[in-house]
Amino acid sequence: MKEIKTVGIIGFGVMGAAIGINAAASGFNVIFKELNETLVSSMYDKWVIQSLKNRVEKNKLTQQAMDQITQKIMGTHRYEDLKDCDLIIEAAVENLELKTTIFETLSKICADDAIFVSNTSTFPIESVMKKVPHPDRTAGLHYFFPANVNRLVEVVRQKKTSDDTFDAVRDFAVKNKKIVIPVKDFPGFAINPVFIASYMVLNSFYGNYNVATLDSISKEALGLKYGIMWVQNSSGIGTSFHAATSLYNYLNGTDVGFLKVPEQLKTCFDNGTPWNLNDGQVIEDKTIRQVVIDRLLGAIFAIATHLVEKTIVSATDLEKGIRTSLAWPEGPFAIMNKLGMEQTRKLIVLACYSGLFKMPEKFATDIPEPWGV
Numbered sequence: 001m002k003e004i005k006t007v008g009i010i011g012f013g014v015m016g017a018a019i020g021i022n023a024a025a026s027g028f029n030v031i032f033k034e035l036n037e038t039l040v041s042s043m044y045d046k047w048v049i050q051s052l053k054n055r056v057e058k059n060k061l062t063q064q065a066m067d068q069i070t071q072k073i074m075g076t077h078r079y080e081d082l083k084d085c086d087l088i089i090e091a092a093v094e095n096l097e098l099k100t101t102i103f104e105t106l107s108k109i110c111a112d113d114a115i116f117v118s119n120t121s122t123f124p125i126e127s128v129m130k131k132v133p134h135p136d137r138t139a140g141l142h143y144f145f146p147a148n149v150n151r152l153v154e155v156v157r158q159k160k161t162s163d164d165t166f167d168a169v170r171d172f173a174v175k176n177k178k179i180v181i182p183v184k185d186f187p188g189f190a191i192n193p194v195f196i197a198s199y200m201v202l203n204s205f206y207g208n209y210n211v212a213t214l215d216s217i218s219k220e221a222l223g224l225k226y227g228i229m230w231v232q233n234s235s236g237i238g239t240s241f242h243a244a245t246s247l248y249n250y251l252n253g254t255d256v257g258f259l260k261v262p263e264q265l266k267t268c269f270d271n272g273t274p275w276n277l278n279d280g281q282v283i284e285d286k287t288i289r290q291v292v293i294d295r296l297l298g299a300i301f302a303i304a305t306h307l308v309e310k311t312i313v314s315a316t317d318l319e320k321g322i323r324t325s326l327a328w329p330e331g332p333f334a335i336m337n338k339l340g341m342e343q344t345r346k347l348i349v350l351a352c353y354s355g356l357f358k359m360p361e362k363f364a365t366d367i368p369e370p371w372g373v
């Protein structure tokens, strides 16, 4: 297994910077690449100096620890300066052509045994790495926002990822004190399809229900502290619209299926406005609320079952991943087991007959045994 000492990061924005600081704090040398000299120094100042200073002032970090981290991070605007990196993590903007070109360029510069990973949220790793001559040394390393706080990382194995590469990437993530779940290459990987389906279902009820009610229903259905409409706003309506569109485009027409992007989300995106979380009184009528709860749970159960059936992720890892990354007190499988498999099947059938997903095999003909998680 390749030993990783120096990590190159492409793109030092919200994610790249958090990934870099996390790696430097864990003892790795970090070289980040930005587009030009001005961005190299402004990003270094913003994310490394100012944000760490802030933490020192709040006594969350010692000055000595800050100095150790800053000494380990260097910025550049030249690809050539990444030639000695053992691992490259790409966290540039979400654009497939840009990402494939970045890795094509790096292939000509880095050592033959360097490992390349992408933090893409929506593109299959196989497509991102299609111009890399050694795809066995590629994988996905999917962090969650905010990447220095959120402990979950999906280590994504594409068809050609070698065992050595997978082990080295997983070892790196563990040394960064992350909770790792192994997943296979799949649109959105394992966590995002569940989360994205959840907000798409809620968005599709907007109009008949106000935002405040939908947010409150999501809290009730899943036992959440922060409602899903609120979380969707924090991730950005642009990001949530693009992610929903991408998943629909990849999965519609497959044997998994995926719900259509709700018009209500598109309108929000077109208007450039987030959801208004204080748009009136919350509907308290139990029967009216139950309609949304049933559809929401049915969709979550259907997509979670598909992911396990397709062996993208194990039920145990998906359960752990959802709890860790989204801070749900229970994941889909614990909720299904608690509800009982008969009622679970009813909700999945309802969701699938409404055209949200194709029916998962496990529930197609009979009531199955509870999940062993």
Ligand SMILES: NC(=O)c1ccc[n+]([C@@H]2O[C@H](COP(=O)([O-])OP(=O)(O)OC[C@H]3O[C@@H](n4cnc5c(N)ncnc54)[C@H](O)[C@@H]3O)[C@@H](O)[C@H]2O)c1
Binding pocket: 010, 011, 012, 013, 014, 015, 016, 033, 034, 035, 039, 090, 091, 092, 093, 094, 095, 098, 102, 119, 120, 121, 122, 142, 143, 144, 145, 235
């Ligand atoms: N923000 C999230 O919640 C989140 C979560 C998981 C994954 N991601 C993924 O992480 C990636 C980065 O997202 P972000 O939110 O940090 O975006 P961002 O816009 O904050 O940062 C992207 C950075 O990449 C730089 N960049 C663009 N092209 C470059 C190039 N050719 N070379 C070097 N730098 C380049 C930009 O200057 C910018 O600083 C995306 O693929 C996104 O899908 C984002």
